Each structure stands twice: as structure tokens, then as C-alpha cells.
Amino acid sequence: MKSIGKSKLHVHLLFWILYYILEVYLDFYWSRYQFPDVEWQMRLQNTLMLELGYLFIKIPLAYSLLYVYERGHLKSFAKSILYILIVVLAVLGHRFFTHYLMYPYIYGTVETLDGKEFSGYINGLVAFNSFMDLIFMVGLIFGVEITRQKNVLKEQISQLKSEKLDQELTMLKAQINPHFLFNTLNNIYGMAMKKADETPDAILQLSKVMRYNIYEAAEKSISIEKDIENIKDFIQIQKIRHHHLTVNFKENVDCPSQEISPLILIQFVENAFKHGVSESLGESFINIDIQLEKGILKYRIENSKEQRAHEHSTKIGLKNIHRQLQLLYPQHSLVVEDRNDRYIVQLIIDFHDTFRS
Known part of the structure; x- marks a missing residue:
């Protein structure tokens, strides 16, 4: 709220400075016709004093009208009466x-109307000129303030959407980490039950992967x-347990520094192990192909599976990652093929059309 108030002060201060300069320019230009015998230095001094005096009328008028305009509890009739009165x-x-x-006092003469001395300060024509001068200013300040309010509202809506998106992504990541940890600990538990020599190595690999997940x-x-x-470390953990597994990993990345949201790609690998290799009774395979060229990621995972998959296998990770892709990369392409003997996932992300910076 403080930043919004500060922004309003800056916008309005800039408006009055520019408006004052504009009015000085217009009146100074006009004064050379009305007072042709007066030196330009004196005319400029008079114009500066004149427009400064007018600001003491225009500024209260502008903010009185804005105050009434922003009072939502006032009825239309009451607002109209206040507008007219002000x-x-x-x-x-x-x-x-x-x-x-x-x-x-400024010009050192009397006001004239059509070349004749004008003694009264209320007259239809001159009152209309004053009215038009004031209304011109009111139109400008209302335009500036309404535009500013719309921009502030747009910024607030954008900020709320961003905060909501961050909260949802945080919740999704919080779901991923325990899910991944649960599956990996199950793998190591199976190795420990068999008293496998590779168990310490698996724990070390898990430590490395979890460090990545946490930090x-x-x-x-x-x-x-x-x-x-991180995907390669994860695969090493899984290969220690699955001795009858063939993993083909192809990688072609032209820009290793390309930014991507973490824990997206690995979820497809995890699902390949959990719902493919882990349910296979014999020889199994996983083919992983990661291609990044000119900002376009093409990611394909193909894994073997039993023709009759486990009826109670849950795919929380896949649903989770699909939601993250919708939030982060709305223009992505995700194709999932569930065949009799294999499961294929193909993902394409164009980083040029990324929703979030």
C-alpha cells in the first residue's frame, strides 16, 4: 500500500508540473497579443505569477471532484449536486x-470585454471561459487518475495471480518430494533385505539426489x-536394484545453461520405473532421449511394461507434473501412449513461449 501511495504522489506531482508548464506557455504566447508593448521578461514574470495563482483554485477543485468521485456510498443524485456546487x-x-x-495587481490594468472596460466579475461569456478552462484541467486530471488506478489494479491482479501460482507450485513440489523419497526408500529397503553389497552406494546416491531435491x-x-x-543420479540408484534393466540414454543439448523448472523431467523417468520396470517380471528397458535445440526441448521416454499392469498402481506423479506443465509452460505439447507392451511419453517445450520469466 505504501508503494501504491508513493506512486500516486509521483504521478500527480508530475502531472501538475507538466500542466503548469503547458499553461505558462499558452498564456505567455497569448500575452504578446494582449500586451504587445510589454517586454517579454515582464510578460513571462506576470504569466508565472498568474498561473501559480490559478493553481490555488484548480488544485482544490480537482481533488474535491476526485474525492466525491471515489465515494462509492454516495448516491448519483447527491454526487451530481456536489459536482455542480464545487x-x-x-x-x-x-x-x-x-x-x-x-x-x-499583475497586469496593472482593468479587465476589458470586447475592447471596453469591464467592471463586473460575473458575466456569461467570461464565466463560460473560466468554466472551460477549469473543465479542461478536470478532464486531464481525471484521465490521469483513472489511467493510474487501472494500471494499479492490473498490477495487483497480476501480483495476486503470480502469488497464487507460486503457492500452487510450492504445494505441487511438496507433493513430489515425499512421493519420490517414498519410492526410492522402498528400493533401498528391498536391497537391504537381500543384504546387497550395493546398498551403501545406493544410500550415497540417494543422498546426492535428495540434496538436489531439497536445495x-x-x-x-x-x-x-x-x-x-539429477536424472542420471536417479537412474544409477534404480540400476543398482534392477539388474535385468537396459537403459539407453541419449542427450543432445546445445545450450546447457537453458533454464527449466526443476523436478519436471525426472518425474517421467520415475514413472517409467515405478509403473513399468518395477511391474515387469523379465527383461525390461527404458529409452530416454533429451534433445534441446534453439530453445526447443524434445523429451521422449519409452519403457517396457507388462501387458496387464497392476490394477492399483497410482500415477500421482504424472498427474502432478501435468498440472505443473499447464501452469509453467501453457504452450507445451504432451503426448502419452499406453500400448500393450510399452509406455511412451513425448514432451515438447518451446522456451520462447514460457509463461513465467
Whole structure:
């Protein structure tokens, strides 16, 4: 709220400075026709004093009207009466200043109308001129303020959407980490039950992967190079347990520093193990192909599976990651093929059309 108030002060201060300069320029230009015998230095001094005096009428008028405009609890009729009253008082004040102060004390003469001496400060024509001068200013300040309010509202809506998106992504990541940890600990538990010699190595690999999940995954984005390295570490853990597994890993990345949201790519690998390899009774395979060229990621995973998959296998991870892709990369392409003997996932992300920076 403080920043919004500060922004309003800056916008309005800039408006009045520019408006004052504009009015000085217009009146100074006009004065050379009305007072051709007066030196330009004196005319400029008079114009500066004149427009400064007018600001003491226009500024209260502008903010009185804005105050009434922003009072949502007032009925339309009451607002209309207040508008008329404020404008009438401003016109009278404008005319009083012009007739009794501006001409005799600034210009050193009397106000004239059509070349004749003008003794009264209320007259239809001159009052209309004052009214038009004030209304011109009111139109400008209302335009500036309404535009500013719309921009503030747009910024607030954008900020709320961003905060909501961040909260949802945080919740999704919080779901991913326990899910991944649960599956990996199950793998190591199976190895420990068999008293496998590779168990310490698996624990060390798990430590490395969890360090990535805790620290790196907390960031909004990381380099794709780090993300791929995490996938390789994850595969090493799984290969220790699955001895009858063939993993073909192809990688072609032209920009290793390309930023990507963490814990997206690995979820497809995890699902390939959990719902493919882990349910296979014999030889199994996983083919992983990661291609990044000119900002376009093509990611394909193909894994073997039993023709009759486990009826109670849950795919929370896949649903989770699909939601993240919708939030982060709305223009992505995700194709999932569930065949009799294999499961294929193909993902394409164009980083040029990324929703979030």
C-alpha cells in the first residue's frame, strides 16, 4: 500500500508540473497579443505569477471532484449536486481572482470585454471561459487518475495471480518430494533385505539426489544441465536394484545453461520405473532421449511394461507434473501412449513461449 501511495504522489506531482508548464506557455504566447508593448521578461514574470495563482483554485477543485468521485456510498443524485456546487464555487473563485487580482495587481490594468472596460466579475461569456478552462484541467486530471488506478489494479491482479501460482507450485513440489523419497526408500529397503553389497552406494546416491531435491528444487528455475545430471543420479540408484534393466540414454543439448523448472523431467523417468520396470517380471528397458535445440526441448521416454499392469498402481506423479506443465509452460505439447507392451511419453517445450520469466 505504501508503494501504491508513493506512486500516486509521483504521478500527480508530475502531472501538475507538466500542466503548469503547458499553461505558462499558452498564456505567455497569448500575452504578446494582449500586451504587445510589454517586454517579454515582464510578460513571462506576470504569466508565472498568474498561473501559480490559478493553481490555488484548480488544485482544490480537482481533488474535491476526485474525492466525491471515489465515494462509492454516495448516491448519483447527491454526487451530481456536489459536482455542480464545487464547479460553481471554482468558477466564482476563478473569476474573482482574474477580475480583482490578476488584472489590477499583475497586469496593472482593468479587465476589458470586447475592447471596453469591464467592471463586473460575473458575466456569461467570461464565466463560460473560466468554466472551460477549469473543465479542461478536470478532464486531464481525471484521465490521469483513472489511467493510474487501472494500471494499479492490473498490477495487483497480476501480483495476486503470480502469488497464487507460486503457492500452487510450492504445494505441487511438496507433493513430489515425499512421493519420490517414498519410492526410492522402498528400493533401498528391498536391497537391504537381500543384504546387497550395493546398498551403501545406493544410500550415497540417494543422498546426492535428495540434496538436489531439497536445495536446487527450491529455486524457480535451474539449468537443464543440472536437471539432467539429477536424472542420471536417479537412474544409477534404480540400476543398482534392477539388474535385468537396459537403459539407453541419449542427450543432445546445445545450450546447457537453458533454464527449466526443476523436478519436471525426472518425474517421467520415475514413472517409467515405478509403473513399468518395477511391474515387469523379465527383461525390461527404458529409452530416454533429451534433445534441446534453439530453445526447443524434445523429451521422449519409452519403457517396457507388462501387458496387464497392476490394477492399483497410482500415477500421482504424472498427474502432478501435468498440472505443473499447464501452469509453467501453457504452450507445451504432451503426448502419452499406453500400448500393450510399452509406455511412451513425448514432451515438447518451446522456451520462447514460457509463461513465467
